Amino acid sequence: MSPLLVIFSAGFGAATAAFLPRLAHRLAVGRADGPRPACAVCARPFSPGFSGWVRAGAACCFGGYAWTTAAGATVAALLAVVIGPSPRLPPLLLAAVPGLLLAVIDRRCLRLPDRLVAAVGVLGGVPLAVLRPDRIAPALLAAVAVLTAYGLMWVAGGLGLGDVKLAAVLAMILGFAGWPAVVVGVLAPHLINGPIALFVLVTGRRQIMPFGPALLVGALIGLTAA
Numbered sequence: 534m535s536p537l538l539v540i541f542s543a544g545f546g547a548a549t550a551a552f553l554p555r556l557a558h559r560l561a562v563g564r565a566d567g568p569r570p571a572c573a574v575c576a577r578p579f580s581p582g583f584s585g586w587v588r589a590g591a592a593c594c595f596g597g598y599a600w601t602t603a604a605g606a607t608v609a610a611l612l613a614v615v616i617g618p619s620p621r622l623p624p625l626l627l628a629a630v631p632g633l634l635l636a637v638i639d640r641r642c643l644r645l646p647d648r649l650v651a652a653v654g655v656l657g658g659v660p661l662a663v664l665r666p667d668r669i670a671p672a673l674l675a676a677v678a679v680l681t682a683y684g685l686m687w688v689a690g691g692l693g694l695g696d697v698k699l700a701a702v703l704a705m706i707l708g709f710a711g712w713p714a715v716v717v718g719v720l721a722p723h724l725i726n727g728p729i730a731l732f733v734l735v736t737g738r739r740q741i742m743p744f745g746p747a748l749l750v751g752a753l754i755g756l757t758a759a
């Protein structure tokens with residue numbers, strides 16, 4: 534493990550995550566709604582075009598900025614520790630950016646927007662396919678297997694379609710790391726969400742729980758098994 538690599542990665546994670554609160558606030562809306570045109574608290578409109586989207590710092594008077602930045606730094610540092618100085622690290626660091634955004638949005642409004650799920654798959658999957666062409670077939674097989682299993686869970690109810698798509702994309706990325714990573718990465722989210730669901734049930738706080746954050750953390754754990 535190289536301390537410099539970990540520090541550099543944490544810096545990248547924090548710097549990119551700093552841009553996420555604004556994006557999360559605008560994209561955490563109902564399924565039928567378009568992106569939020571104005572701050573949900575003070576109703577001040579976001580400027581049109583690029584500057585209304587790409588801006589570091591808190592999303593107007595909405596909090597969570599420090600938390601998001603810390604999460605970005607932590608995830609990136611963990612990836613650097615797990616992957617080490619390998620050409621596989623940059624694509625995973627990049628894929629973690631829309632990954633973190635998905636976790637924040639899913640926690641707020643129980644949605645995993647398709648474009649962000651696709652961004653995780655493209656940013657992580659394409660470079661990994663170039664680096665490890667010998668692993669393309671296992672990666673696709675892992676994605677199809679998880680798509681089928683989670684598709685059945687979706688049919689049975691209890692999972693969102695967004696969860697199914699994200700799980701398949703993450704299984705593909707884990708597939709490039711090897712089968713142990715796929716197995717751990719697929720099982721871990723259930724071990725994470727199980728106790729939380731029990732806690733919610735015991736404390737009587739009936740609410741639908743997002744599964745996206747558990748899927749993403751589970752994938753991170755899966756990479757450690759590679």
Ligand SMILES: [Zn+2]
Binds near residue numbers: 572574576592593
């Ligand atoms: Zn505001």
